[in-house]
Amino acid sequence: MFCYQCQETANGKACILKGICGKNSATSASMDLLLFSVRAISIVADALRNNGVAITDKVNHFITDALFTTITNANFDEKSIIKKFEQGLSLRDKLKLEANKHNISLPIIDELDWNGSFTEYDQKAKEVGVLREKDINLRSLKELILYGLKGMAAYLEHAMRLGYDDYSIHAFIQHTIKVMTVDKVSMQSLLELTIQTGEYGVKVMALLDQANTNQYGHPRVTSVNIGVGDRPGILISGHDLHDMEQLLKQTEGTGVDVYTHGEMLPANYYPKFKRFKHFIGNYGNAWWKQREEFSKFNGPILFTTNCIVPPTERDDYKDRIFTSNATGFPGCRHILSDKDGHKDYSEIIELAKHCKAPTEIETGTIVGGFAHHQVFQLLDKVVAAVKDGSIKRFIVMAGCDGRMRGRSYYTEFAEKLPKDCVILTAGCAKYRYNKLPLGDIAGIPRVLDAGQCNDSYSLAVIAMKLKEVFALNDINDLPISYNIAWYEQKAVIVLLALLSLGVKNIHLGPSLPAFLSPDIATILIEEFGIAGINTVEEDMKIFGL
Ligand code: FSO
Ligand code: SF4
Structure with missing residues (x-):
């Protein structure tokens, strides 16, 4: 196996024996095969589309689901991934027939021709992984773009489940994959495609924002209970x-x-x-603390x-885990949806009824709900605070948490921030x-939480609004x-979305991506001012705080 798509990758280089995330080499191989079928379908779908043949929702959904499935920590169920790969190959073959019917010529490429049997899968997986691209810089940019597309696919899926879709985003995903697979690309053209991927990133986050807020209202300032009730919970x-x-x-x-x-x-x-009385609040912390927290929760958990985080034999909650959508874990029950997107949770609810109430791990509240709509309502206050100097600087500290020790940097950074700084x-x-x-x-x-990682869109909208209010030409x-x-x-x-909006000097930590080759990292540093992190004291100085 060879995987270097996440921040935790082994030795800051690549996971080659087993993933730090828990992904084993067989699952990694199944993902390489699944991505092989994604490339195949994208090539034919792109050709059909260019010739005016409509692409079905089934094809679009297959691509987004497959990309989502290969995201870090989403799916560890090798068997279900192999099944998706086989469905992918048969979808490819149907599309090829369609192309044939319309006299559309297709490139001669392994992705379109290969039809091996199950016993050949292992060998094939070895040939079609990340290292198939021999040029280290092209590989770096292609993987950077592909990882951006994976994130895009995830957000698009959430929007689609709420009935919001945008065919131009599907077309972009498939066309980009085709270009990276078939065309003779240069570093320059891939750099341009990277920024274009960011532009579509903005588009997909805007779509998801629209879907979420149209369905459930605009997020409001909320004190979220972090304690527990006395009834069983999910x-x-x-x-x-x-x-x-x-x-x-x-x-x-x-x-x-x-x-x-x-x-x-x-x-x-x-x-x-908010209107649901039995919606008690939030239990626990970020994803990586789940082993400890799920055990104490006592009830079923739905991903x-x-x-x-793969539960081990020692963990007492594995039989309380349920997965849905692109996620999966061997031995855990997967909840499917019917054709209308309806899911039946009765099995989870029945199990919950026989579980103890959650064990209290903390009490009190945390405040959040500062998405763009809510912040706009407070805009006069915010602008006044900036003008009179009581807010000197905003620091965007969005993104992910993880289990790496060095991430305590972010706690220390927040603690040591001057009192006139606000975290977005x-x-x-x-x-x-x-x-x-x-x-x-x-x-x-001093901490304004806009929401989920996709709500980074809100932070961009807020920045644009402030640029307008302060009559500035440059977001920077x-x-x-x-x-x-x-x-x-x-x-x-x-990250790509922010770059496409012209944001410069982004510090990215706790370590720069292993998939950036030295040359590509240098380009990103020189062109966009991307930087890593140092000690909190050094960074405070760099930020002028
Ligand atoms: Fe966190 Fe996980 Fe949202 Fe990521 S839950 S780490 S960026 O998946 O998706 O922020
Ligand atoms: Fe390693 Fe991350 Fe890939 Fe998992 S997702 S195998 S931890 S690089």
Whole structure:
């Protein structure tokens, strides 16, 4: 296996024997095969589209689901991934027939021709992984773009489940994959494609924002309970608000409560979810603390997206885990949806009824809900605080959390920030400082949480608005610095989105991606001012704090 797509990759280089995330080489091989079929379908779909043949939802959904499946910590179920790969090959063959029917010529390429049997899968997987591209710089850019597309696919899926779709994004994903597979590309053309990927990243985050807020209202400032009730509960994690809605509806009146974990915390900010009395609050912290926290939760846990930490034999909660959508774990029950997107959670609810109430691990509240709409309502206050100097600087500390020790940097950074600085956050990075007593400035909390990592879109919208209010020509003239933490591929699309909006001098930690070759890292440093992190003291100086 060879995988270097996330921040945790082995020795900061690549996982080659087993993933630090827990992915074994067989699962990694199944993902390489699945991506092989994604390339095949994208090539034919792109050719059909260019010739005016409509691409079905089935094809689009296959691509987004397959890309999402290969995101870090999403799916560890090798068998289900192989099944998807085989479905991919048969979809490819159907599309090839369609191309044939329309006299559309297709490139002669392994992805379109290979038809090996099950016994040949292992060998094939070895040939079609990341290292198939021999040029280290082209490989670096192609993987950077692919990881951005994976994040894009995840966000697009969430939007699609709420009935929002945009064919131009599917077309872009498939065309980009085709270009990277078939065309003779240069570093320059790939750099351009990288920024274009960021532009589509903005588009997909805007679409998801529209889907979430149209369905569930605009997030409002909320004090979220982090304590527990005395009834059994179901813990829901991930990013999918459609699953959240269905779970709340189906548990209403059953005597079972609902709590969020990790990235689902921002569900607490949405008006439509607040009306459910049995929606108690948020339990625990970021994804990587799940072993300890799931054991204490005592009830069933539903994963709606990535960030599964593989439970070991010692963990007592494996039989309480349920997965849905692109996620999966061998031995855990997977909840499928019917053709209308409806999921039946009765099995989870029945199990919950026989479980103990959650063990209290903390009490109190945390404040969030500062997405763009809410911040715009407070805009006069914010602008006044900037003008009179009581807010000197905003620091965007969005992104991911992770288990690496060095991430305590972010807690220390938040603690040591001058008192006239406000943190803007989104994603699970916030768990490093959202329970610190950082206080407020003229009634404005010093940590403004916009929501999930996709709600980084809100932070961009807020920055654009401030640029307009302060009549600036350049977004980089705002008193905003970027100190972003990354972990997996959704953070990659967020980063590319910011670059496409012209944001410069983003600090990215706790380490720069291993998939950036030295040359590509140098280009990103020189062209966009991307930087890593140092000690908190050094970085405070660099940020001029
Ligand atoms: Fe965190 Fe996980 Fe949202 Fe990522 S839960 S790490 S960026 O998946 O997706 O922020
Ligand atoms: Fe390693 Fe990350 Fe890939 Fe897992 S996802 S195998 S930890 S690089």
